[in-house]
Every structure is written in structure tokens, then in C-alpha cells.
Amino acid sequence: xxxxxxxxxxxxxxxxxxxxxxxxxxxxxxxxxxxxxxxxxxxxxxxxxxxxxxxxxxxxxxxxxxxxxxxxxxxxxxxxxxxxxxxxxxxxxxxxxxxxxxxxxxxxxxxxxxxxxxxxxxxxxxxxxxxxxxxxxxxxxxxxxxxxxxxxxxxxxxxxxxxxxxxxxxxxxxxxxxxxxxxxxxxxxxxxxxxxxxxxxxxxxxxxxxxxxxxxxxxxxxxxxxxxxxxxxxxxxxxxxxxxxxxxxxxxxxxxxxxxxxxxxxxxxxxxxxx
Amino acid sequence: xxxxxxxxxxxxxxxxxxxxxxxxxxxxxxxxxxxxxxxxxxxxxxxxxxxxxxxxxxxxxxxxxxxxxxxxxxxxxxxxxxxxxxxxxxxxxxxxxxxxxxxxxxxxxxxxxxxxxxxxxxxxxxxxxxxxxxxxxxxxxxxxxxxxxxxxxxxxxxxxxxxxxxxxxxxxxxxxxxxxxxxxxxxxxxxxxxxxxxxxxxxxxxxxxxxxxxxxxxxxxxxxxxxxxxxxxxxxxxxxxxxxxxx
Numbered sequence: 453x454x455x456x457x458x459x460x461x462x463x464x465x466x467x468x469x470x471x472x473x474x475x476x477x478x479x480x481x482x483x484x485x486x487x488x489x490x491x492x493x494x495x496x497x498x499x500x501x502x503x504x505x506x507x508x509x510x511x512x513x514x515x516x517x518x519x520x521x522x523x524x525x526x527x528x529x530x531x532x533x534x535x536x537x538x539x540x541x542x543x544x545x546x547x548x549x550x551x552x553x554x555x556x557x558x559x560x561x562x563x564x565x566x567x568x569x570x571x572x573x574x575x576x577x578x579x580x581x582x583x584x585x586x587x588x589x590x591x592x593x594x595x596x597x598x599x600x601x602x603x604x605x606x607x608x609x610x611x612x613x614x615x616x617x618x619x620x621x622x623x624x625x626x627x628x629x630x631x632x633x634x635x636x637x638x639x640x641x642x643x644x645x646x647x648x649x650x651x652x653x654x655x656x657x658x659x660x661x662x663x664x665x666x667x668x669x670x671x672x673x674x675x676x677x678x679x680x681x682x683x684x685x686x687x688x689x690x691x692x693x694x695x696x697x698x699x700x701x702x703x704x705x706x707x708x709x710x711x712x713x714x715x716x717x718x719x720x721x722x723x724x725x726x727x
Numbered sequence: 728x729x730x731x732x733x734x735x736x737x738x739x740x741x742x743x744x745x746x747x748x749x750x751x752x753x754x755x756x757x758x759x760x761x762x763x764x765x766x767x768x769x770x771x772x773x774x775x776x777x778x779x780x781x782x783x784x785x786x787x788x789x790x791x792x793x794x795x796x797x798x799x800x801x802x803x804x805x806x807x808x809x810x811x812x813x814x815x816x817x818x819x820x821x822x823x824x825x826x827x828x829x830x831x832x833x834x835x836x837x838x839x840x841x842x843x844x845x846x847x848x849x850x851x852x853x854x855x856x857x858x859x860x861x862x863x864x865x866x867x868x869x870x871x872x873x874x875x876x877x878x879x880x881x882x883x884x885x886x887x888x889x890x891x892x893x894x895x896x897x898x899x900x901x902x903x904x905x906x907x908x909x910x911x912x913x914x915x916x917x918x919x920x921x922x923x924x925x926x927x928x929x930x931x932x933x934x935x936x937x938x939x940x941x942x943x944x945x946x947x948x949x950x951x952x953x954x955x956x957x958x959x960x961x962x963x964x965x966x967x968x969x970x971x972x973x974x
Contacts, residue, residue, distance in 0.1 A: 669864045
């Protein structure tokens with residue numbers, strides 16, 4: 453058993469992979485708790501897709517992929533909030549328009565290249581084992597920034613998630629907190645891209661948090677549990693993918709999906725026995 | 728304005744989404760006074776409350792709370808009690824959790840939830856008889872209990888101005904009586920209170936003054952004066968076909 457657990461760590465890229473898995477799994481699921489409480493799942497998906505344009509632009513310009521993705525993701529997040537508030541367009545429409553537009557821009561730019569590196573595919577489907585030492589440093593830094601901001605604004609985020617109107621009347625700037633959450637969400641998505649890829653990142657945001665929501669009735673417990681489940685699913689999924697020789701991002705997400713259904717089952721059992 | 732005014736609105740007009748919410752309204756409210764705002768549906772009662780709470784910006788005119796722009800007040804100064812259906816009661820929180828949120832605006836990130844904060848939450852729960860339900864999930868509350876939880880949250884905030892939007896709507900008579908006596912006690916200790924309502928039957932028991940609005944101010948005075956005024960009669964007749972005998 454011990455051998456089974458240690459074996460992957462003899463490879464440098466696996467070690468980096470596990471560090472990234474724990475970091476992004478925890479961070480995604482912590483912020484994912486707010487995504488679920490505020491019903492923002494669609495935004496997460498949208499920002500992830502939009503960031504593809506940033507990755508392609510960065511690729512064409514020879515710039516850092518994370519920087520490109522971060523800029524476009526944050527701009528899209530702010531744009532979604534802005535169009536929704538100022539143009540009297542419903543939030544889901546605003547997301548639908550902006551994220552498909554940005555994603556299309558990425559495909560448009562990519563299609564004009566005669567040949568493009570398969571690297572870009574890594575961002576669609578994720579390649580947690582392809583994380584370089586430099587990437588890792590950047591991921592650690594971004595995780596620290598987002599986690600720090602989540603801690604610092606924790607109470608404001610909770611209050612505005614439950615009752616934005618009363619929170620604002622009592623002196624918490626709800627609008628600013630909304631934008632802050634969108635920006636943190638954009639940064640989180642960018643650090644998660646290489647782990648699970650654009651198409652699956654929304655799962656890591658939503659699924660562990662949705663599972664935690666089934667298991668508790670207090671927000672503080674839900675947020676902590678969500679982070680824990682996210683980390684466990686990421687590490688567990690990475691182990692499985694190593695031994696089953698499967699795509700890491702997909703295995704991580706499948707693991708989270710299983711946990712979600714297990715949580716639903718557990719809750720139903722508990723409710724039945726309580727009756 | 729004299730410093731003693733808790734709320735001072737001068738010639739306030741609020742427009743949003745291209746329509747007029749309220750037009751050229753002036754109000755003065757002193758500490759310890761309970762003012763009821765009545766008027767037909769869509770007459771701007773909620774708009775007025777939200778403008779005073781700083782949730783809506785006046786298009787024209789001046790809003791001051793204790794001599795300040797509502798946005799410049801210390802966090803926690805204004806407690807707003809909305810109608811209970813404005814939030815998702817499946818949010819993962821107990822009654823205690825929701826009331827404790829009232830302390831958040833005045834706590835910085837590094838400040839712990841102190842014994843002082845806990846005491847404020849406890850006494851707010853006790854004031855509305857929710858202490859026995861403090862660990863219950865909020866989805867398990869009745870409508871009246873939800874309204875009491877919202878009032879407890881406002882009390883725990885220890886505000887200097889209390890705004891309530893239709894507090895007696897959809898609650899049982901005993902809850903309504905309790906809300907009234909809690910609010911009366913607060914006013915006795917100097918709290919200024921503004922209540923938007925369409926419950927006219929108990930207006931004299933609830934309010935020191937009544938403000939009748941229909942976009943603009945139609946009448947203002949002691950409850951019996953307003954309810955006996957010709958302006959009230961006219962508005963009542965005009966809206967009779969819409970809302971029966973209520974406005």
C-alpha cells in the first residue's frame with residue numbers, strides 16, 4: 453500500500469502535479485462554494501472559455517500563457533458584470549454573449565495560423581503533469597493572492613451572498629464585492645486551467661461545493677468542507693489517472709462527480725433514518 | 728439642518744429604469760419617532776426606504792442621515808429590514824448565523840467575533856423570542872419567524888436608524904403585536920423608525936406620524952389626521968377598484 457502511494461512521487465513532474473492538484477483543488481472549491489451559493493456556475497464556465505482567447509493571443513505574441521489568460525479572463529469577468537448592470541441585459545444572456553464571443557476570437561486567431569502547437573490542446577483538456585517549475589511558482593503565487601483575498605473579504609462575501617441588499621444598506625459595498633468575486637474567480641480559473649482544462653474547470657468550481665452543500669447546513673462548514681473535498685478529489689483523481697493511465701483532468705472531475713452523488717445518497721439515507 | 732434630525736430629505740426625486748419612483752419628497756424624522764409611509768402599490772414607499780438606506784441614488788434633491796450622505800455613514804448605522812421573500816431561505820445558515828451577519832459590517836478581517844458580538848446576537852434573539860430556535864436551520868422557520876429573525880438581525884446590528892419594508896405583511900397577529908412592541912421600545916430609547924406599510928387598521932397603534940405618498944407626498948401628520956384627510960379620501964376612492972379598501 454505504502455509503495456502504491458509513494459511510487460508516483462519518484463517522478464519530478466508527478467510531485468509538481470500533486471502540489472498543483474492540492475492547491476487548485478482546494479482553491480477552486482473554496483471559491484466554488486460562493487459560486488454555488490450565488491448560482492454563478494454558468495459564469496465559471498464562461499470565464500474559462502473566454503480565457504482561451506487570452507491563451508491564443510499570448511501564444512501568438514510569445515508571451516506567458518497565464519498572463520494572457522488572466523488578462524482576458526479578468527476583462528471578461530468585469531465585462532459580464534458591466535454589461536449586466538449597465539445595459540439592462542440579464543446575467544445569463546450577458547455571460548452567453550461575452551464568453552462565446554471571446555472563445556470564438558480564440559478559435560478565429562488560432563485557425564489563421566498555418567500550424568499550431570499541440571500545447572494549446574493542453575489548455576482545452578488540461579495537462580497537470582506538464583506543469584513546469586516556473587508555472588508552479590506562478591500557480592503558488594496566484595493561489596496565495598486569491599486565498600488571502602478570500603480570507604480578507606470572507607464576511608463581506610458571505611453576507612452579500614445571502615442578502616446583498618441588507619448588506620449594502622448596513623455599509624458593505626455589495627457591487628464592489630461582486631466585482632471582486634468575479635476577479636478572484638477569473639484568477640482561480642486561470643490557475644486551474646492547466647490542471648483540468650477549459651472544458652472541465654467549471655466542474656471543479658461547482659461539484660465539490662455542491663457536494664458540501666448536501667452535507668451541511670452552515671455556510672462556514674460548507675466552505676471548509678468544499679475545500680477539503682476539492683483537495684481530496686484532485687489528489688485521488690491524480691492517483692487514479694496515474695495507475696489507470698487516463699487523462700488526469702477528466703479523472704479528477706469524475707472523482708468529484710462520484711463524491712457529489714455519494715453526498716446526495718448519504719443525505720437521503722440520513723433523512724430517511726431521521727424520519 | 729439642525730443636528731437633531733435623524734433623517735432629512737429635501738426635494739428628493741428618484742428615477743430609475745426611465746420611470747419616476749418618487750417625486751419632490753421632503754421628510755424630516757427625529758430620533759424616537761416612528762413614521763409610517765402609506766400609499767397605493769407602486770406609489771414609491773419602498774423607493775423612499777431604499778433611497779434613505781443609500782441603495783438608490785436620488786436623481787435630484789438631498790438625502791441626509793444624521794447630517795451625512797447615507798454612503799458616508801459608519802458601517803452599521805442603518806438597519807434595513809426587507810420583505811422576507813427577498814432572500815433564499817435554503818441558504819446554509821442557522822437562525823444564529825443569519826442574526827450574527829449583522830455584526831459583519833463593523834468587523835475587520837482580523838477581528839474575531841467577540842463576546843460582545845455574541846452578546847448582541849443573543850439579546851437580539853431574546854428580544855423577538857427566537858432564542859430557543861437559534862440552532863434551527865432558516866428553512867424550517869414559519870413566515871412570522873422569518874420576519875422575527877430579520878428584525879433580530881437589525882437589532883443585533885445596533886443601528887441608529889431602523890427602516891422596515893412591510894413588516895406586518897403575511898405574519899400572524901401575535902408576531903405583528905410582538906414586532907410592534909419591540910419597535911415601540913426601541914423608539915422609546917431614541918431610535919428613529921421608518922415603516923413602509925399598507926396595514927391601515929393598526930396605524931394609530933404603530934405610528935407617531937403618517938406620510939401618505941403617491942409618487943409625491945399627498946398628506947403628512949398624526950395618523951388620525953392623515954386617515955381623516957380629504958386627500959386620503961380622494962386617493963382611497965381613486966384606488967378602490969384596484970385594491971379594495973386598502974391603499
